[in-house]
Each structure stands twice: as C-alpha cells, then as structure tokens.
Amino acid sequence: MFYVRRSLKRLERFMKNITKCPWGSFEVLSEAPGHKVKRIIVISGGSLSLQLHHHRSEHWFVVAGQGVATISGTQKVLSPGQSVDIPQMAKHRIENASEEPLVFIEVQTGEYCGDDDIERFEDRYGRI
Numbered sequence: 001m002f003y004v005r006r007s008l009k010r011l012e013r014f015m016k017n018i019t020k021c022p023w024g025s026f027e028v029l030s031e032a033p034g035h036k037v038k039r040i041i042v043i044s045g046g047s048l049s050l051q052l053h054h055h056r057s058e059h060w061f062v063v064a065g066q067g068v069a070t071i072s073g074t075q076k077v078l079s080p081g082q083s084v085d086i087p088q089m090a091k092h093r094i095e096n097a098s099e100e101p102l103v104f105i106e107v108q109t110g111e112y113c114g115d116d117d118i119e120r121f122e123d124r125y126g127r128i
Contacts, residue, residue, distance in 0.1 A: 022125040036113040047095040049123035056110030065102035
C-alpha cells in the first residue's frame with residue numbers, strides 16, 4: 001500500500017489543477033466548445049460510478065495500470081496502449097482492480113461536455 005500511495009503522489013506531482021474524487025483524481029488538459037480532455041487517475045480498488053451522458057460521447061486511452069471498463073453491460077480489460085469508445089447514452093464505468101494506479105486519458109466530444117451531464121445508476125461512494 002505504501003508503494004501505491006507513493007506512486008500516486010509521484011503521478012499527481014506532474015498535474016497542475018487536480019480535482020480530488022473518492023476514486024482518485026483528474027485534471028482537465030484541454031477544454032473548448034465541443035470537447036474536453038482529462039487525465040484521470042483511479043486508485044487501486046477505485047471505481048467510477050455506473051453512469052451515462054446525454055450530450056457527449058467519450059474515448060478512454062489507458063497510459064498506465066490496468067482497468068476493467070463496462071460499457072452497456074459488456075466488460076473489457078484495458079492495459080496501456082488500449083482504448084475504448086463510449087457512445088452517448090451508453091451506461092459505463094471503469095474500475096481499477098490492480099494494485100497500481102490506473103491512468104487514462106478521457107476525450108469527451110459532443111454538444112455539451114459539462115461535468116453535470118451525468119446520470120448515475122450505481123455508486124459505491126453514495127453520490128446517487
């Protein structure tokens with residue numbers, strides 16, 4: 001566990017505007033009308049909520065660690081260099097079942113990419 005915490009701190013040291021979440025953290029790398037790009041770090045055992053977006057689609061590209069993405073009920077294991085597309089209105093989540101932080105780049109595209117375009121269905125952190 002010490003290694004994981006130290007590894008997470010080392011990753012976050014390179015990030016400028018970190019937003020902390022119960023499952024880890026993220027940083028917005030780029031934002032303009034029609035798109036938003038985030039670097040997302042999910043801690044060991046962490047999971048984003050099962051959710052969907054009404055106004056955007058997403059593309060996840062894993063750069064470190066390993067995650068399990070669930071999209072419309074189908075699970076896919078993602079390792080560095082692998083990616084997955086999440087269509088608008090598809091229920092989705094990603095979980096980190098490994099001991100190392102999961103780091104991925106999320107590219108959002110659509111008419112609205114605000115953080116309030118989220119409908120949650122399951123959340124282990126009580127945010128429904």
